[in-house]
Amino acid sequence: MSLSALVLFALYLSAAAEGQNALNDIIFSGDFEFIDLTHPFDNETVYWPNTRNFVFTRKTEELGQGGSSWYAANEFAAGEHGGTHIDAPYHFYREGLHVGELPLDKLIVPLIIVDVSGLVNDDPNFVLQKHHLDYMLNAGNRCVLIFKFGWSKYFHDKKKYLGVTESDELNFPGLGEEIATWITTAYKNVVGVGVDVASVDPGCSKDFPVHKVLSSSGLYNIENVNLSMDVPSYGCTALVLPMKIRQGTGAPLRFVAICPKKLN
Ligand SMILES: *[C@@H]1O[C@H](CO)[C@@H](O)[C@H](O)[C@H]1NC(C)=O
Ligand SMILES: *[C@@H]1O[C@H](CO)[C@@H](O)[C@H](O)[C@H]1NC(C)=O
Ligand SMILES: [Zn+2]
Numbered sequence: 460m461s462l463s464a465l466v467l468f469a470l471y472l473s474a475a476a477e478g479q480n481a482l483n484d485i486i487f488s489g490d491f492e493f494i495d496l497t498h499p500f501d502n503e504t505v506y507w508p509n510t511r512n513f514v515f516t517r518k519t520e521e522l523g524q525g526g527s528s529w530y531a532a533n534e535f536a537a538g539e540h541g542g543t544h545i546d547a548p549y550h551f552y553r554e555g556l557h558v559g560e561l562p563l564d565k566l567i568v569p570l571i572i573v574d575v576s577g578l579v580n581d582d583p584n585f586v587l588q589k590h591h592l593d594y595m596l597n598a599g600n601r602c603v604l605i606f607k608f609g610w611s612k613y614f615h616d617k618k619k620y621l622g623v624t625e626s627d628e629l630n631f632p633g634l635g636e637e638i639a640t641w642i643t644t645a646y647k648n649v650v651g652v653g654v655d656v657a658s659v660d661p662g663c664s665k666d667f668p669v670h671k672v673l674s675s676s677g678l679y680n681i682e683n684v685n686l687s688m689d690v691p692s693y694g695c696t697a698l699v700l701p702m703k704i705r706q707g708t709g710a711p712l713r714f715v716a717i718c719p720k721k722l723n
Contacts, residue, residue, distance in 0.1 A: 486717060489720075490719060490720055491717055491718060491719055491720060492717075492718055492720050493715055493716070493717055493718075494688060494690055494695070494715065494716045494717075494718055495685070495713075495714075495715055496543070496605075496684050496685050496686065496690070496714040496715065496716055497542075497543040497685060497712065497713050497714045497715070498542050498543045498611075498614055498683060498685045499542075500513045500515075500535075500537070500542050500711060501513060501515065502514070502515060503615070503617075504541055504542040505541065505542065505614060505617050505620055505621065505657060505683060506537070506538055506540070506541030506542070507538070507540045507541060507657065507658075508621075508627070508629070510538030510539075510540055510541055511536065511537055511538040512537065512538070512541065513535065513536075513537040513541060513542065514535060514536045514537065515533060515534075515535045516533060516534045516535070516536075517533050518532055518533050518534055519531060519532050519533075537711065539704070539707055539708055539709035539710055539711075540682070540708075540709045541683075541711075542683055542711060543681070543682075543683045543684060543685060543711070543712050543713075543714055544681070544682055544683065544701070544709050544710060544711050544712050545558060545561075545651075545679050545680070545681055545699065545701040545709055545710055545712045546659075546670065546674070546679055546680035546681075546682065546708070546709045547560075547561060547674075547679055547707060547708055547709060547710075548673075548674040548675075548677055548678065548679060549674075549708050550670065550674060550680075550708040550709055551667065551670040551671050551673075551674040551675070552671070552674035552675045555674050555675070555677065556677070557704075557705065557706050557707055557708070558701050558702075558703065558704045558705075558706075558707030558708070558709065558710045559703050559704055559705035559706065559707060561679060561701075564601075565601075565650040565651065565679070565699075566698070566699040566700060566701075567696065567697070567698055567699070568601050568602055568603050568650055568651075568696070568697055568699070569600055569601065569602040569603075569695070569696060569697070570602065570603055570605065570690075570695040570696060570697035570716050571602050571603070571604050571605070571692065571693060572605050572607055572686070572690050572691070572692045572695075573592065573604060573605070573606050573607065573692070574607040574692065575587055575591060575592075575606060575607065575608060576607050576608055576609025577609075578591055579608045579609055579610075579632050581609070582632065583622045583630040583631055583632065583662070584630055584632070584661070584663065585608070585632040585661075586632065586633060586634070586635045586661050587606065587608075587632070587633070587634045587635055587638055588635045588637060588638060589635070589637050589638055589641050592638070600648055601648050601649075601650055602648060602649060602650070602697075603649070603650060603651040603652070603653060603681070603697045603699060604642070604649050604651070604652050604653070605652075605653040605654070605655075605681065605684055605686070605697075606634065606652070606653070606654050606655070607655050607686045608631075608632040608633075608654065608655055608656050609655070609686075610631060610632065610655050610656045611655045611684070611685050611686045611687045612687060614683070614685070620656075620657065621657055621662060622662050628662075628663065629657075629662030629663065630661075630662045630663055631656045631657060631658075631661065631662040632656055632661055632662075633654065633656060633658060633659060633660045633661030633662065633664065633669065634652070634654070634659050634660065634661070634669045635669075636668035636669060636672060638669070639652075639659075639668065639669040639672035639673050640672055642673075642678075643672060643673065643676035643678065649678065650677075650678060650679070651678055651679040651680065651681060651699065652673055652678055652679075652680055652681070653680065653681030653682070653684050653714075654680075654681070654682060654683075654684065655683070655684045655685070655686040656682070656683070657682055657683055658670075658682055659673065659680045659682065679699075681699065681712065681714060684714060690716055690718060691718050691719065691721075694718065694719050695716040695717060695718040695719075696716065696717040696718075697714070697715075697716055698713075698714070698715040698716070698717065699712065699714055700712065700713050700714075700715075701713075
């Protein structure tokens with residue numbers, strides 16, 4: 460290598476290193492916070508009816524050598540669709556991707572929160588329609604859209620959260636089919652749709668049109684998002700990181716947002 464080539468190479472390396480540091484400099488500058496949008500998994504976590512709940516089994520907790528050492532390990536089992544979780548497109552679309560096949564560039568994306576809780580006003584039969592939102596969305600960058608119905612506050616009370624009636628019908632708010640069709644046709648930049656209720660379709664739905672429309676367009680869903688805290692509507696980055704279950708139709712999810720801190 461000639462001297463000038465060496466110099467160029469060194470310049471290139473330092474520029475690349477600066478580029479790398481730039482992201483860390485931004486994220487860890489103190490201007491951003493990490494917000495956990497995940498409900499914890501324990502024996503009270505809400506699961507879809509007729510799915511195996513989260514079963515946590517204490518296996519080993521041992522003090523050894525007169526208290527000088529410690530060893531603990533547990534086991535868990537659970538259905539795919541409970542707590543804060545992802546629905547892979549394969550859940551409702553035979554040609555769709557499984558959880559383990561979802562690419563990272565669809566899982567680490569800008570986050571947009573659409574807060575319709577004021578419109579829902581605690582009505583368990585509210586169904587979101589297109590006219591509610593016409594003014595809110597602008598086509599733009601790749602993003603995940605999370606709809607806030609104001610339901611996270613009921614998560615600790617499974618009956619209320621799912622709106623279970625005496626005849627085992629469910630009643631909680633959800634999206635209307637025309638919203639799903641509209642998002643998938645007008646907004647090709649949306650890669651996933653999430654809700655702070657148990658399903659993207661409303662509780663009363665029997666045929667799950669929103670699941671069908673979204674999955675056949677390749678979108679994933681996020682259900683049971685914890686939106687108890689304030690999250691900025693725009694400007695956050697979503698980390699949608701499900702357990703990488705290779706053949707999964709869904710999976711438990713750690714859902715985190717990186718958000719600019721409020722300037723006040
Ligand atoms: C939801 O998040 C809030 C704020 O972080 C937290 O206090 C609450 O325990 C969470 N709720 C559940 C059921 O996970
Ligand atoms: C969950 O486990 C706790 C103890 O860890 C227990 O007190 C509680 O009753 C259990 N809840 C259910 C719904 O089984
Ligand atoms: Zn699901």
